[in-house]
Amino acid sequence: xxxxxxxxxxxxxxxxxxxxxxxxxxxxxxxxxxxxxxxxxxxxxxxxxxxxxxxxxxxxxxxxxxxxxxxxxxxxxxxxxxxxxxxxxxxxxxxxxxxxxxxxxxxxxxxxxxxxxxxxxxxxxxxxxxxxxxxxxxxxxxxxxxxxxxxxxxxxxxxxxxxxxxxxxxxxxxxxxxxxxxxxxxxxxxxxxxxxxxxxxxxxxxxxxxxxxxxxxxxxxxxxxxxxx
Numbered sequence: 038x039x040x041x042x043x044x045x046x047x048x049x050x051x052x053x054x055x056x057x058x059x060x061x062x063x064x065x066x067x068x069x070x071x072x073x074x075x076x077x078x079x080x081x082x083x084x085x086x087x088x089x090x091x092x093x094x095x096x097x098x099x100x101x102x103x104x105x106x107x108x109x110x111x112x113x114x115x116x117x118x119x120x121x122x123x124x125x126x127x128x129x130x131x132x133x134x135x136x137x138x139x140x141x142x143x144x145x146x147x148x149x150x151x152x153x154x155x156x157x158x159x160x161x162x163x164x165x166x167x168x169x170x171x172x173x174x175x176x177x178x179x180x181x182x183x184x185x186x187x188x189x190x191x192x193x194x195x196x197x198x199x200x201x202x203x204x205x206x207x208x209x210x211x212x213x214x215x216x217x218x219x220x221x222x223x224x225x226x227x228x229x230x231x232x233x234x235x236x237x238x239x240x241x242x243x244x245x246x247x248x249x250x251x252x253x254x255x256x257x258x259x260x261x262x263x264x265x266x
Contacts, residue, residue, distance in 0.1 A: 067177040080212055085173050086158065088222045090122075091182065091208040092166035095130035097121075104129070118209055125166045126233040132164035133203070139193045140244040143167060146189050148258070155181060158256065159223045161230065162244035168226045170213070182208050 068081050097105050105124050111117035134140045140162040147169060151157040156172035173181075190203035213219050227239040227247035239247035251257045 067180060080210065081173070081178050083173060083175060086170065086213040086219065087173055087178055088168070088170055088211045088213065088226075089178065089182065089208060090118075090166065090168050090210075091186070092125060092205050093130055093133060094202045094205050096125055096132075096165035096205070098130050101129055122166075125163070126229070128164050128233070130165050133193065133197065134162055134167070135164040136197070137243065138196055142192045142196070143185075143189050144244050146185055146192075151258070157246075159226045159246045161226050161242065161246070163229060163233065164235075168229060170219075170222055170226060178210065 063083050068083060105121070108117060108120045108124060111120060134143065143162050144160070147157055147160060154176050155174050158170040158172060160169040161167065171178075171181075186204045193203060194200060213222060227245055227250075230236045230242035230245065231239055236242050239245060240250065242248070246256055249256050249258055
């Protein structure tokens with residue numbers, strides 16, 4: 038087993054020692070607690086608020102491997118993810134989500150079942166990757182992400198007249214620990230276009246929850262109540 042995959046499963050074994058596994062009802066729904074799909078550790082339980090990130094398949098181009106290969110060798114998961122995020126903000130690859138029509142497909146897909154299958158709390162669609170903060174209800178996050186990726190890949194490929202894989206195979210997630218962590222993540226998500234030098238203020242980015250914040254910083258989506266967000 039490659040060293041990095043060995044580290045992933047070691048992390049999962051350690052996490053399972055101090056986290057309660059899913060109850061039988063959650064297990065029946067498909068929740069797996071701490072697990073891996075072979076690349077990254079994931080934690081999945083009903084009721085979690087999850088910070089989720091995934092990218093386009095070519096956001097780290099093979100031809101530019103010399104730019105990002107060393108980032109994958111960073112042992113600390115959070116530091117590695119932070120460095121990769123910085124790299125993604127450089128806008129490598131095709132950046133298909135720079136096309137407003139493609140970005141709208143992604144955003145509208147998330148919003149479609151908001152309040153029915155999950156609660157969307159913050160999001161941003163960047164040119165080659167996405168971030169979202171979502172409260173998980175009765176559908177495991179792996180299933181949600183698979184549905185989001187599958188639907189948007191078909192729609193975007195058809196729109197742009199292309200074929201082949203659109204999204205990376207895996208995704209990154211981190212559950213929200215407390216209110217301070219929640220506020221930090223919302224700020225990180227909505228400030229990402231500013232950090233990447235794409236706009237001057239978060240609300241200027243056209244595919245972000247920042248443009249729906251009211252004067253009290255509450256998320257108020259058209260036709261939906263702000264309570265509970």
